[in-house]
Amino acid sequence: MSNKHVNAIVVGAGAGGGVVAKVLAEAGLSVVLLERGRWQNFHDTGDDELISQRSPKLTRAPGPENKPSRKAHEFDNGSYGVVTPNNVACVGSGTVTYGAQAWRFMPQDFRMKSIYGALDGSTLDDWPISYEDLEHCYDRAEWEVGVAGDDTANPFAGQRARSRPMPAFPYDREAQLLIPGMQRLGWHPFPIPMLRNSIPYGGRPQCIHMRTCCGYACPVNAKCGTQNTVIPAALATGLCELRTDAVVSEVMVDDQGRASGVKYFDINDRLQEQSADLVVLSASASGTARILLSSKSKLFPGGAGNNNDWVGRNLQGHCYVGAFGLMNEQVYEEAGPGASVAFCDFNHGNPGLHGGGMLANDFIIMPYSFTHQRPAGAARWGIAHKKFQREQYKHFIRVVGPVQEMPVFDNRVMLDPQKRDYWGIPLLRTSGTKHPHDAEIGQFIAGKAEQLLQEVGAKSIQRSAPSPASRRSAGGGQHQAGTCRMGDDPKSSVTNRYGQLHGIDNLFVADGSLNVANGGFNPVLTIMALGFWVGEYIAREWRGGGRFRT
Template identity: 50%
Template structure:
């Protein structure tokens, strides 16, 4: 049924949607926020090592459900495979209020200033990275985002200390919370980094180290990334900006609602959103402004499923850019075994990082931040072993019981060279439980990305050796596309409507009132976890939208 018109409808209550909702609600806009999942809380923290957002062997608690939400994956040999959300290849993030921010590891990175201008930095120096890639500068730079990075750090809450990182962009204000006290592993790696001439610092984290925002500090348990925080010390959108936005009385949150299409008027003006509500009934929500914040894969799917006279191939897709350039990160790194126990059972685990290799690697375009890994529960570590150690039998058991507490992992998210071929389409045949065509994923990594990733693995191994690891081995780069929790790039931001999907204010080219606000708009995804950049862009877009469109009196 057709509902009363509102000022704005936002699709997706993940990392970005609730931030835009908060900015608009505070500006007096009557706003509706649609979320296909449920509102989970700390009470839903089950600490189940086989069923969580990171290790989904037996499923995952924060969505989407395995039943009725398939995707299609195109294999390297061209075969099509239908996958369910908890299976590999689906590239799931989450489907719940807060999205990935409910259960993430919560690293809170600002991108490096160079990350916004990859062509300027590397176009002539590293031509290999540009052959058959869409590597490009962003239309905005670090300085444009700096105030919004700060806003995200303070409104949502970040702990850490990057004052000893000489490679960071200018920061006007320190982080609101100090880092957690160091673990044994942190101290070992810190000293090793200094010995190797590197520059270690405390990772910024969207996690309370002390009471902040009305919630307690981290209790340092083993169950962090992939789980909801039992004491609600992780800072997501669901426990920060969203309650504040609801407090204005201007925002309505509707859960269990799956968007079907953005409805368009005769020209470039959207009229609202058609969706299925929690009872499976079709609804139409008219709105003066439509904001798509469903994450890179689902936002692209929604736009491609929104066909109109002006956009017969999908909203914003007149030049075939929607769904292109899908990128997450190429994770590579190394493992090290130490002579003595390094495990002291203090979460969250990841704490020390270096940015020495994000840029300036000879012959390489970009690189990665390197950091120690989150605590590995036994099932997560059971497959990690040096070459030559058996996978089963007495050899496995002896190795694992001796070395579980001596293992350190260092890894990093290598920045990828996006390509046209790494992409999201909608499948012609497979549909979800509502009959909406589902996302189809295909493509292979750019060869340069694999080179950079493998170099980062060498650097990680070097750091472990300098820290005293006796046995080390590398984890190199895979060939397949990345996406998952870091998915980005599918609705590129740019000035030219022919080579991008949204403008620098994140409005879809040739539309009056449709915005995409999530990782989709990233031109490149930095050598860092992307969430703080998504949040900063959302604060910036929210402020812009509130100023650019007049609300009815």
């Protein structure tokens, strides 16, 4: 079966790809948007904890059930095993089930090397673009996808051209309890920006405050993901065709070194070829790298754009740290989702350390997951465990945040030399060891969470942060980034500042793979902003003479 030639193929209908599809379709390009999952929503998951993305015990994260994607993973002890990644595969991808924190990176996050200098064992560098370059893209993401928030009380936020389209959510009970403590410590609390409707927006209703939000689809569509914003907008142009259940195996690169299209397996596992003038990969830091590595051609024998061996390198996530404690009074309320207040006092300027991370109160933790939350020495089973569950659930408070990980060259996504997946594509394999700085700064930031809990009078405080002594393998789970770093020098990056592959000028990357450093924040708004950044560049070039046209 031959598919009609189109102007652009976008691989992956997630945070980055959904945005790119919209920008290109609105610029008049014909677009095919390929997604390995299918449409999924509250109908599929409900508010069932055991099949939520937060604790997917009885199912994998939303995605094609019968053909699971798997990966070879290096465990902390150095051994390899095949695991099923807990990443969402559906239209909208993680934006269907995320907690929807809508962070802009701080200006400093783009200039890590200039500010802190090099770090031994790390490929830490500056982004080739600045916060100011990306500001209007953040703005578009905030308005076209929808963000509620208010930076007035956050002195560390970068400059912005205008405010967000929706007012911030009111503080929840936990926030009201924590804020006086933060203020006494001289810190600067403010409401977490959220990709969630605080008022009706975009034709969708306001949030009804489910206690099950992070890890679950929204029952009323009040959470703003690409599946209910930019992707419908792309489809409404009539120029974008979405194909679900389409698993891309490789980008076809011709002997002249140009991308001619992609090969993918359709819903019936038939291998299809789709040709296009240009290709954009938005398949996540691990997925995009894997596709590039699989795309071997005459000029790029080691995979597309990989002649300098940088594709798949510098895999980063976040070192999630924090602390929990027990309050005398009840802090639980039925109105969710939990995460409400944050502070950025420790994202930068921590003595002797590179970067840092934001801290916030956590999403509501549901009963099963709570069974694992115990202070050191507490019973793990038996009547005492049950009693704790019953008496302390509503008194439990937790402060957590994502700490920047330092990029390491050998933390990487590669192709498994032997193992293949359901479709016969080489398995993705993650490998490498995290930088010791991650644990060091993780302990530092967790200490701040602990300090805050002490300040508000919590008991039985338990810190959670990796031990500097332990070996920890590179992840590739949530918040994954960095594998197709953007940069001005082709020898130490994969794409240029516009996500265009060095050496293949009609092949682009638009997702977290581009992140040079991953910020001390949930990265989704930055990925959306990069979608606009890359999409706008392609549209501009296209209008300026159609230089990608074959």
